[in-house]
Amino acid sequence: MRNMDKLLSVGEACKRLGIHPNTLRRWDKEGKIRVVRLQGCKRKIPESEVGRILGTQTVPEKPSEANDLLQSFVNFVFTRCQDDQVLVKKAVMLRDGQKCTRCGGTNDLAVYPPDLKGSPSDLKTLCKSCAEEEYHKEKEEEKTEKEHKKEVIAQKEVSRMFLLEKISPSNLLQRTAFGDMLSAAISLRKFSVEQLSAASRCPPQLAALFCDRMSEKGYLRQNADGLYELLVRVIV
Ligand SMILES: [Zn+2]
Incomplete structure (x- = not known):
């Protein structure tokens, strides 16, 4: 068939x-x-x-008692013979039954992470391709974490006076309008040029100029959805 x-x-x-x-x-x-x-x-x-x-x-699961015993053995080797990385790796592989813990493969095995950092129960046997996938995944996670941190840093405090000075409106009238738009931007946090214009009662052309200047100085960012987002905390 x-x-x-x-x-x-x-x-x-x-x-x-x-x-x-x-x-x-x-x-x-x-x-x-x-x-x-x-x-x-x-x-x-x-x-x-x-x-x-x-x-x-579907490999029949090992009785948990045997698993516990093997894990204790790894813990023991890990704490007592920390400097003997080869021995630690051997113990981990023994615990994992000389198999990749992800795909069950038996070729190109290594213990991950290679520097044996972390707790002994986090150490695992992986084949080369699974290790690459795992490593890739961690890199990605690290990257998003870094990006998140960058954003937090970007949320720095800027004084209102300093900010208005930086985006330097050319005349006093404009400066008043910029001040109004800044107040509106602070309360809106995320906005389109039109929304900012409406909230501050300033003409759209001026709101667009404000957004340009603010973006130039890194105080504002235009997101994928087209909305502007304030990147700093403005203090009095
Ligand atoms: Zn594998």
Whole structure:
């Protein structure tokens, strides 16, 4: 009945198996999964293969007592023999059954993170491709955290006088209008030129000029939705 087998795309097969396409590629190379190559090199995975793997992959869980024991062993090695990284790594691999904790693969294994930082229960055995994915994920998380920090830094305090001086309106009348728009911007926090103009009762052209000057100096940012957002805390 093989011919009746439905062929799944790589993406669909990966979704069902809960694995990354790189893992599937490796399984293919290692002969762990039967992949069909169609014309134009498009790879398809027979549905029966996914079923077979899902059926065989459910490894019976180790009794938790044995797990606890193995973890205690890792903790012991970790605290007593911290300088012997090779030994610590061996202990972690032993605990993980010499298998990748993500995909169950047995090739190219290493203990992650490589510098063994963190608590011993955070250490895990990963194959090369899973480690790369994991590392990539952490990099991304680090990046968003950094961006978040940058934003917090950007939320610095600026005095109203200093800010108005910086965006330097050319005449006294304009300066009064800029002051009004600044007050409106502070209460709105996020706004369009039109909203700012309406809230401050200043003409739209002037509101647009205000937004330009403020953005130039880094006090204001235009978001993807087109709205301006105040980046500083204005104090009296
Ligand atoms: Zn893996």
